[in-house]
Structure formats: C-alpha cells, structure tokens
Amino acid sequence: MVKYMYRVYxxxxxxxxxxxxxxxxxxxxxxYMLIGLPDAGxxxxxxxxxxxxxxxxMEVGGVDSHHLPPIAVIHKGIVRPPIxxxxxxxxxxxxxxxxxxxxxxxxxxxxxxxYSVRKGVDYVLCMTGLPIPNRIEVEKLRSFYIPSxxxxxxxxxxxxxxxxxxxxxxxxxxxxxxIKEAIRRRMNALVILTESFMEFPDPEASAxxxxxxxxxTGLKVDxxxxxxxxxxxxxxxxxxxxxxxxxxxxxxxxxEYAPPLYT
Amino acid sequence: MDIYEEIEKFMKKVERLARETKDYxxxxxxxxxxxxxxxxxxxxRMLKPLWDSSGSLEPLYTVKDLGxxxxxxxxLPMAQEGTIDVKFSENKIYVYAKLRKDVKFHExxxxxxxxxxxxxxxxxxxxxxxxxxxxxxTYKKGVLQITIRKY
Numbered sequence: 001m002v003k004y005m006y007r008v009y010x011x012x013x014x015x016x017x018x019x020x021x022x023x024x025x026x027x028x029x030x031x032y033m034l035i036g037l038p039d040a041g042x043x044x045x046x047x048x049x050x051x052x053x054x055x056x057x058m059e060v061g062g063v064d065s066h067h068l069p070p071i072a073v074i075h076k077g078i079v080r081p082p083i084x085x086x087x088x089x090x091x092x093x094x095x096x097x098x099x100x101x102x103x104x105x106x107x108x109x110x111x112x113x114x115y116s117v118r119k120g121v122d123y124v125l126c127m128t129g130l131p132i133p134n135r136i137e138v139e140k141l142r143s144f145y146i147p148s149x150x151x152x153x154x155x156x157x158x159x160x161x162x163x164x165x166x167x168x169x170x171x172x173x174x175x176x177x178x179i180k181e182a183i184r185r186r187m188n189a190l191v192i193l194t195e196s197f198m199e200f201p202d203p204e205a206s207a208x209x210x211x212x213x214x215x216x217t218g219l220k221v222d223x224x225x226x227x228x229x230x231x232x233x234x235x236x237x238x239x240x241x242x243x244x245x246x247x248x249x250x251x252x253x254x255x256e257y258a259p260p261l262y263t
Numbered sequence: 264m265d266i267y268e269e270i271e272k273f274m275k276k277v278e279r280l281a282r283e284t285k286d287y288x289x290x291x292x293x294x295x296x297x298x299x300x301x302x303x304x305x306x307x308r309m310l311k312p313l314w315d316s317s318g319s320l321e322p323l324y325t326v327k328d329l330g331x332x333x334x335x336x337x338x339l340p341m342a343q344e345g346t347i348d349v350k351f352s353e354n355k356i357y358v359y360a361k362l363r364k365d366v367k368f369h370e371x372x373x374x375x376x377x378x379x380x381x382x383x384x385x386x387x388x389x390x391x392x393x394x395x396x397x398x399x400x401t402y403k404k405g406v407l408q409i410t411i412r413k414y
Contacts, residue, residue, distance in 0.1 A: 133327075136336070136406050199325045200338040200406065231405060234340035235366060238313050238323050246309075 005079050006062070012118070014111040020081060021061040026120075028090040032217050033121040035112065037174050038099040038244045040253065041202030042237050043129030043194065044175075047209045048095045050226045055219060057086035057093055063111075067104050073097075091219060092119055099244045102251055109177045113187060123155065124182060124189040125216070126175040127209035129196030131256055141195045141208050146171070148182040148189040156190065161215045166193060168263045170255040173248070190216075198253065199245060201237035203230040316375075319384040320366065322358070326387065331414060333391065337407040339383055341366070349400050349409060351393040356409060358385040 010021040036048025051057070062081035073080040083096040100108055116124055132138065144166035147153040156163055171179075175191045182189030192212055196205035207223040207230075214221050226233070313321040323338040339347065339360050346361035359382065366380040389411070397412040 136403055136408060200323055200336070231340035234338060234405070235320065236371060238320075238338070241323055242313060243309070 004077065012115075014114045015107040016067060017063050017065045017108060017111040018081075019061065019063055019085075019111070019115050021085075023060055025058075025060050025087050027087065027092055029120075030122045031090045031092065031120060032123050032125055032219075033092040033094065033112075033116045033119070034125045034127070034213070035175075035178070036093065036095045038097065038240065038247075039173050039175065040129035040131045040198050040248070040256070041196035041200060041205055042241055042244075043196050043202055043205045043209060044127060045095070045097055045240070046201060046203050046206035046226075046233060046237065047127050047213070048093055050206065050210060050223070051091075051213070051221055052086050052093060052095065054221045054225070055088055055091065057088045057091065059084060060087045061085035063094070063108075065104070065108075068100055069098070071098060091217070092116070092121060097240055099247045102247060105174050106177055109174055109181055113178070113181055113185060117187075122188060123152065124178070124187065125192070125213065126178060126190070127192040127194070127213060128173075128175055129198075129202055129205050130171075130193035131198035131253070132195045133257060135195065135197045135202070138195060141205055143192060143194040143208060143212060146179055146191040146193070148179055148187060152188050152190050155188075155216070159215045161212055163192070163212065166191075168260055170258060170260065172251050172253045172255050198248070199241065201234045201241050203227070203233045314368075314378075314380060315384070316378050318378065318380050319382050320362075320380045322383050322385055324358075324385060324387060326389065331412065333389060333411045333413065335387060335389075335407075335409040335411070337385060337409070338405065339402070339407050340405045342383060342402075342405065342407075344402060347402060347407065349407070351395045351398065354389045354392050356385075356387040356389065356393065358387070358407065359383065 006020070006022050008020055009023050012019045034048060034051065036044045038045050059080070062085055063083035064081035068082055071082045073082055073084065082098050083094065086093040086095060094112060113124070130144065143163050145156050145163045146166045147156060171191065171193065179189055179191050192209055194205045194208045196202040203226055207226050210221050210223050210226070213219070313323070315321070325336050327334045335356065337358055341362050341364060342360035343363045348359040350357040361382050362380065368374060368378065369376040391413060393411055399410040401408045
C-alpha cells in the first residue's frame with residue numbers, strides 16, 4: 001500500500017515550531033545531534049545528505065511552523081515538513097535544504113536546543129563551511145573548531161584529529177547563534193568549520209567535515225562516493241545555493257571574511 | 264544695502280533653495296526608481312530556474328570588483344574542458360560549455376522526463392565595457408575564472 005502522508009506518533013510545540021515524531025525512538029549513549037542547515041557552500045547540508053545515505057538513517061520526524069514559507073517537501077510520494085529529522089542508534093540528524101527566514105533563526109535554534117535536551121543528546125554538532133575568497137587556489141583545506149565548553153574541547157582533543165581552534169574572527173548564521181546559546185545554557189556543542197566556497201556548493205569541504213565527524217563520533221562514514229559524485233552534487237545543489245544567497249547576504253555573512261580589529 | 268538689493272538677495276537664495284530641492288527630489292526619485300528596478304529584476308532572477316527546457320543549464324556565478332580589476336567566477340562542474348568558450352561583447356560576457364555527460368533530472372527525482380541537459384549557457388552583464396585584450400581566463404577545479412583588468 002502506498003503511504004501518502006506521515007503518521008504522527010507525538011507532537012510538541014516548542015517556540016512556535018511543531019516537532020513531529022512519526023514513531024517512538026530513543027537514542028543510545030553517547031548521543032550526538034548533527035544539524036544540517038544551508039550555509040556557506042551548502043557544506044553542512046551536503047555532509048548531512050551523505051551521512052543520511054551512508055548510515056542509512058531512518059526518517060523519524062520533522063519540524064514545521066506557520067512562520068516558515070508555505071512549503072511541503074514530497075519525498076518518495078510522502079508529504080514531509082520542510083525540516084526533517086533522521087535517527088539511528090546514537091545519532092539524531094536535523095536536515096533542511098531550505099533556510100528559514102533570518103528573523104526566525106533565533107527561535108528555531110532555541111527550539112532545536114530544547115528538543116535536543118528532550119531527546120537526551122550529549123553533544124550537538126554543527127559542521128559547516130568557512131568561506132575563503134581564494135578557495136579555487138587552496139589544495140589542502142584547513143578545519144577549525146569552536147567548543148562550547150572545556151568538556152567539548154577535551155572531546156575534540158581525544159579524537160586525535162587535525163583541527164585548529166578558531167581563535168579570532170567572526171562566524172555568522174544559525175551556528176553562530178547556536179554556539180552562543182549552548183554556552184549560555186551550559187550545553188555541549190561544537191562547531192566545525194572547514195574552508196570552502198561561499199557562493200558555490202562545496203562537496204570537497206563536506207567530505208573533510210565528514211571525516212572529522214567519523215573521527216569524533218566513531219561512526220564511520222565513507223566519503224569515496226561523495227568525492228566521486230562531487231560534480232553531480234554541485235549541479236544538483238545549484239538551485240538551492242542560488243536561493244539561499246539573499247539570506248546569507250541579509251545575515252551579513254561577508255563578516256566572516258573580515259579580520260577583527262582587536263585580537 | 265537698500266531694500267531692492269535685499270529682495271534680490273533673498274530671491275536668489277529662494278532660487279538656490281528651489282534648485283537644490285529640485286535636485287534632491289530628482290536624485291531621490293532616481294535612486295528609488297533604481298531600487299525598484301533592482302527589486303523587480305531580482306524577483307525575475309529569483310523566480311527563473313537555472314535551466315532551460317531546450318537543454319541548457321545556467322551555471323552559478325559570482326562577480327567581484329577588486330578595484331583595478333573585476334574577477335568573475337563561474338561554477339562549471341562536469342564541463343568538457345576543450346569546449347569551454349568565453350566571448351566578450353561591449354559589457355557582456357558569454358560563457359558556453361558542453362557537459363561531459365548528459366544530465367537528466369528525471370533520473371534524480373522523476374520529473375522533466377523529456378528533457379536532457381547537454382550544455383551550459385550564461386550571459387553576464389558587467390557595469391564596464393570589456394576590452395578583450397585585458398582579459399585572462401583560467402579553468403581550475405571545475406571553476407572558470409575570468410579576470411578583467413579595468414585599465
């Protein structure tokens with residue numbers, strides 16, 4: 001029988017965002033929540049998309065709001081909310097190919113953190129792009145991290161990966177809000193930034209982030225296929241990239257290029 | 264200074280103020296018209312897909328004004344390197360490239376069954392007239408870089 005719609009098992013309204021679960025699910029420990037929202041080079045979304053495929057994550061819920069643009073996502077004939085939730089074992093993944101309007105982002109981020117607490121998430125992970133103007137020249141992409149506390153910094157050090165602390169500069173967008181809010185709430189959150197294009201989809205930067213994700217969580221995700229399909233993904237992601245550019249400009253994303261005066 | 268001189272001076276002041284006000288209103292109107300035009304053309308751009316049913320894809324591009332030069336980056340994944348063609352006319356850049364392999368959207372998500380994409384086509388309008396002798400074009404990592412020197 002063809003299913004046309006999702007089944008609501010549980011629904012909760014957090015900050016005007018409706019968190020819908022299609023089934024009962026519990027996360028194993030230590031649990032991770034990965035957030036894939038559109039950002040520079042769509043690095044975050046491309047990483048999340050690949051992780052969903054390779055780890056065969058189950059679509060367990062979604063997020064909707066009357067403040068979001070009037071959009072329904074249709075996936076394999078089933079109507080879904082614009083923000084989708086996937087899970088398996090100890091990983092919860094929030095995925096959206098559409099960027100909510102800028103004024104909505106603070107309340108969305110707050111609701112995501114509230115929801116992560118409800119689900120008993122130990123670490124909230126954000127892996128995104130750090131735009132560099134000379135991206136075309138750069139062969140070896142550098143990656144940086146911003147931890148919300150000492151425990152998260154230790155978590156990064158124990159993973160034994162090549163990551164530099166993001167010491168000076170600006171980050172702009174949903175993850176900037178998330179890390180500030182996580183610090184305020186004393187939650188474990190980590191932002192990973194890998195050098196990327198700003199205006200073009202960058203699967204190479206996504207692959208680097210996925211390797212870091214694998215080392216951090218122990219969840220092995222092969223990136224060979226992502227590298228092989230990089231050009232196809234760049235074609236597929238063009239329309240989304242074009243449509244989020246006005247949002248990035250509105251957020252003043254170009255601040256990420258600027259060196260701060262006081263360091 | 265007699266009263267006539269006073270009046271004349273006052274009238275000159277009024278005339279100057281009227282002229283300045285007219286200039287100000289005209290410049291405000293011009294700016295507003297420009298803003299409206301930009302807004303309308305941006306809506307047009309936003310609502311237009313990056314493909315054409317005749318079989319061409321429009322690539323993503325970005326234009327950076329670096330003072331003495333303008334650098335244009337065009338994202339051309341899967342372009343067949345020997346087929347990339349860049350032409351200039353007045354203030355326009357025409358980019359064309361064949362795709363190494365046909366792209367069929369219906370293989371990805373089931374729609375546009377009749378359409379297959381075989382090439383990239385793009386026209387970029389710049390604010391300056393382009394001198395083809397002052398242009399340098401490179402292609403790296405699937406990204407076309409067009410550097411146009413202004414002087």
